[in-house]
Amino acid sequence: MTGQTDFGGDWTLEKLERVRKYLVAYTKIMNNQSWIESFAYIDAFAGTGYQSLKQDDNPNQPLFPELIEEEPLHFVDGSARIALQVEPRFKKYIFVEKDPSRYQELQKLREQFPDRASDILIVNADANTYLQDLCEKNWKRRRAVLFLDPFGMQVTWDTIQAIAQTKAIDLWYLFPLGIGVSRLLKRDGNINLAWRNRLDKVFGEPAWYDVFYKTYAELNLLGEQQRIVKIGDFDTISQYFVRRLKTIFPGVADNPLPLFNSTNNPLFLLCFASANERGAETAIKIAQDILKR
Numbered sequence: 066m067t068g069q070t071d072f073g074g075d076w077t078l079e080k081l082e083r084v085r086k087y088l089v090a091y092t093k094i095m096n097n098q099s100w101i102e103s104f105a106y107i108d109a110f111a112g113t114g115y116q117s118l119k120q121d122d123n124p125n126q127p128l129f130p131e132l133i134e135e136e137p138l139h140f141v142d143g144s145a146r147i148a149l150q151v152e153p154r155f156k157k158y159i160f161v162e163k164d165p166s167r168y169q170e171l172q173k174l175r176e177q178f179p180d181r182a183s184d185i186l187i188v189n190a191d192a193n194t195y196l197q198d199l200c201e202k203n204w205k206r207r208r209a210v211l212f213l214d215p216f217g218m219q220v221t222w223d224t225i226q227a228i229a230q231t232k233a234i235d236l237w238y239l240f241p242l243g244i245g246v247s248r249l250l251k252r253d254g255n256i257n258l259a260w261r262n263r264l265d266k267v268f269g270e271p272a273w274y275d276v277f278y279k280t281y282a283e284l285n286l287l288g289e290q291q292r293i294v295k296i297g298d299f300d301t302i303s304q305y306f307v308r309r310l311k312t313i314f315p316g317v318a319d320n321p322l323p324l325f326n327s328t329n330n331p332l333f334l335l336c337f338a339s340a341n342e343r344g345a346e347t348a349i350k351i352a353q354d355i356l357k358r
């Protein structure tokens with residue numbers, strides 16, 4: 066994969082459209098805050114700027130696709146290009162991408178958006194490392210919207226904490242509900258150490274185990290035995306993650322949106338949190354409206 070990326074279907078368009086709506090509302094508000102030095106859009110899992118959707122996902126697909134010689138691809142703007150088109154514009158754009166070829170592809174954005182080129186920073190780095198460093202800077206008169214759109218369980222709680230500590234960033238996070246967390250929560254609760262560590266890193270504490278599993282004492286012929294039952298379903302996981310966010314952010318949307326694949330399985334949970342105490346109320350109102358089903 067060098068050029069466009071093939072990340073998913075309708076749920077991809079849905080996440081992008083919901084985040085886009087927030088960006089439009091955000092820059093309108095920030096544009097009127099003269100005391101703010103700069104407000105940025107940060108995309109820490111930026112991709113290439115484009116996405117290609119499979120033909121199945123294209124609602125305009127032809128009636129007789131077999132008559133078409135080559136399978137057509139449907140290209141749409143990815144989050145980076147969407148943010149660059151928002152008016153009024155952001156003062157600065159930061160795109161982080163770990164994959165070298167996707168990073169190269171992102172460079173084209175400067176030619177495609179010449180009027181914004183000098184305000185575009187493209188970084189070839191790991192999102193967690195880069196963000197933790199960026200969050201330590203002085204944010205007093207700076208604000209940003211940050212989009213975390215990973216493939217899976219890449220974002221660590223340390224990073225989420227660093228974001229909250231800026232007291233300046235509004236966060237959209239595509240939390241890996243079905244694609245990551247739920248898959249690791251085995252029915253019998255017997256989760257290997259590597260997976261436990263991964264879940265500890267995503268949630269920032271080991272207490273998730275007692276939220277998702279219940280231990281019963283059972284008496285049978287062998288005496289008293291412990292039986293572990295999984296009680297963590299998609300709703301439980303979602304509610305727990307929102308509770309976790311609420312421990313560190315002054316504002317968290319109560320209605321995160323599950324995004325389903327074509328077989329109706331939730332893949333991700335689109336979450337929103339605001340780190341700025343003064344702005345949180347308005348931010349949450351807007352985000353909760355955007356997140357309505």
Ligand SMILES: C[S@@+](CC[C@H](N)C(=O)[O-])C[C@H]1O[C@@H](n2cnc3c(N)ncnc32)[C@H](O)[C@@H]1O
Nearest residue numbers: 110111112143144162163164191192214215216
């Ligand atoms: C789901 S895609 C992002 C799609 C993008 N938001 C869009 O709308 O086009 C995730 C991207 O994150 C990149 N990535 C994966 N792990 C990363 C990491 N640790 N740090 C930065 N980028 C990473 C992948 O190479 C991939 O391009």
